Amino acid sequence: MSIQIKQISKQFGDFQALKPLNLTINEGELVGLLGPSGSGKTTLLRIIAGLETADQGQILFSGKDVTQLHVRDRKVGFVFQHYALFRHMTVAENVAFGLDVLPKQQRPSKASIKQQVAELLDKVQLSHLASRYPAQLSGGQKQRIALARALAMQPRMLLLDEPFGALDAKVRKELRRWLRNLHDELGFTSVFVTHDQEEALEVSDRVVVMSQGQIEQEATPQDLYQQPASRFVYDFLGGVNVFEGEVCSTAGHSNNRLQQGKAWVAFPDGHKPQAGQLYLRSHELSLSNQPSATAHLPLTIKAVSLIGAEVRVELEPLDWQSPDLWEVVISHSHYNNWQPQRGDTCFAQPQAGQLFTKNKENQPLALNWTKEHLLIKTA
Numbered sequence: 388m389s390i391q392i393k394q395i396s397k398q399f400g401d402f403q404a405l406k407p408l409n410l411t412i413n414e415g416e417l418v419g420l421l422g423p424s425g426s427g428k429t430t431l432l433r434i435i436a437g438l439e440t441a442d443q444g445q446i447l448f449s450g451k452d453v454t455q456l457h458v459r460d461r462k463v464g465f466v467f468q469h470y471a472l473f474r475h476m477t478v479a480e481n482v483a484f485g486l487d488v489l490p491k492q493q494r495p496s497k498a499s500i501k502q503q504v505a506e507l508l509d510k511v512q513l514s515h516l517a518s519r520y521p522a523q524l525s526g527g528q529k530q531r532i533a534l535a536r537a538l539a540m541q542p543r544m545l546l547l548d549e550p551f552g553a554l555d556a557k558v559r560k561e562l563r564r565w566l567r568n569l570h571d572e573l574g575f576t577s578v579f580v581t582h583d584q585e586e587a588l589e590v591s592d593r594v595v596v597m598s599q600g601q602i603e604q605e606a607t608p609q610d611l612y613q614q615p616a617s618r619f620v621y622d623f624l625g626g627v628n629v630f631e632g633e634v635c636s637t638a639g640h641s642n643n644r645l646q647q648g649k650a651w652v653a654f655p656d657g658h659k660p661q662a663g664q665l666y667l668r669s670h671e672l673s674l675s676n677q678p679s680a681t682a683h684l685p686l687t688i689k690a691v692s693l694i695g696a697e698v699r700v701e702l703e704p705l706d707w708q709s710p711d712l713w714e715v716v717i718s719h720s721h722y723n724n725w726q727p728q729r730g731d732t733c734f735a736q737p738q739a740g741q742l743f744t745k746n747k748e749n750q751p752l753a754l755n756w757t758k759e760h761l762l763i764k765t766a
């Protein structure tokens with residue numbers, strides 16, 4: 388089932404929670420609504436579900452206008468952050484609940500409900516817990532039961548609002564992989580809300596980034612990461628270091644540099660020098676003991692953390708300014724050879740980045756120094 392959102396807007400009192408927006412979600416797609424708190428994700432999800440009414444606009448399910456259709460007739464399954472299982476019912480009774488309370492004409496027979504519940508518990512891999520009560524389950528198990536309960540109603544689509552928000556990082560990670568597999572197996576359309584960039588990028592076919600009631604960008608995780616459409620998206624995806632500078636006009640210096648005090652980065656060949664903020668991702672930089680021919684960015688090491696497959700180095704600009712500390716990710720082998728210590732000075736060398744100039748806030752200039760490095764190395 389596809390979902391088409393046409394010019395939907397919503398106001399709460401004086402506050403415009405959603406500005407008129409359009410979005411199409413294709414049949415079978417898993418779409419992540421990503422954005423900071425208050426950006427309107429839940430409001431949009433609730434409008435799709437029929438739990439909230441829009442002030443204007445239309446919602447179509449597979450081309451059929453459902454804008455005025457009551458929530459119970461939309462055949463939508465929900466899972467919320469807080470499990471909302473009935474405490475006094477066993478796991479099996481919780482999953483069966485929606486079927487048990489159907490009007491008599493629509494209600495399956497007792498034997499059929501029992502079989503459906505068994506199949507659903509099998510699907511969420513919790514058959515062995517059928518007779519337990521919610522209080523005897525972990526958070527992750529409760530969420531899987533909540534999902535089984537939503538699936539029992541044979542929804543045409545699944546809407547999930549921060550389904551793993553209350554769980555710890557490891558369980559979250561396991562459950563999002565599990566959700567992705569389940570979605571692929573069942574093949575229906577799913578929309579989930581999250582404010583966790585990693586979660587959205589890992590699970591979704593397509594990510595819709597929201598800010599202040601508007602869609603900032605919709606793209607595949609890969610495109611979103613590689614081509615953020617605006618400074619907001621870049622910032623929100625996180626892990627960026629910022630170098631703000633002017634085009635150098637000091638006598639005796641090349642005017643091909645973005646400069647701040649004594650720190651500078653040369654523009655790669657073929658690029659017109661422009662003042663602005665250079666955004667550099669933590670893995671698109673290297674560190675060494677010496678400045679290079681294309682960059683002079685001195686930094687003091689503040690902390691080194693060995694986390695999993697990578698080493699994160701936290702750095703403070705030395706005699707220049709940045710809004711936040713810098714973070715550069717290096718490999719364990721680089722770390723072992725180099726052995727950086729707190730308080731050491733080192734130099735950052737950008738490989739690729741985006742320059743946001745003042746007059747083109749939302750169209751960054753992509754810069755790449757990799758060719759320059761090759762030239763220097765072979766020269």
Ligand SMILES: Nc1ncnc2c1ncn2[C@@H]1O[C@H](COP(=O)(O)OP(=O)(O)OP(=O)(O)O)[C@@H](O)[C@H]1O
Binds near residue numbers: 424426428
């Ligand atoms: N029923 C309501 N009455 C008044 N204001 C509301 C209501 N529901 C939501 N809002 C406001 O609308 C804005 C968008 O809320 P919404 O819950 O959609 O954001 P969100 O992106 O899902 O945020 P979060 O990640 O914190 O859940 C918020 O500023 C919120 O305070």
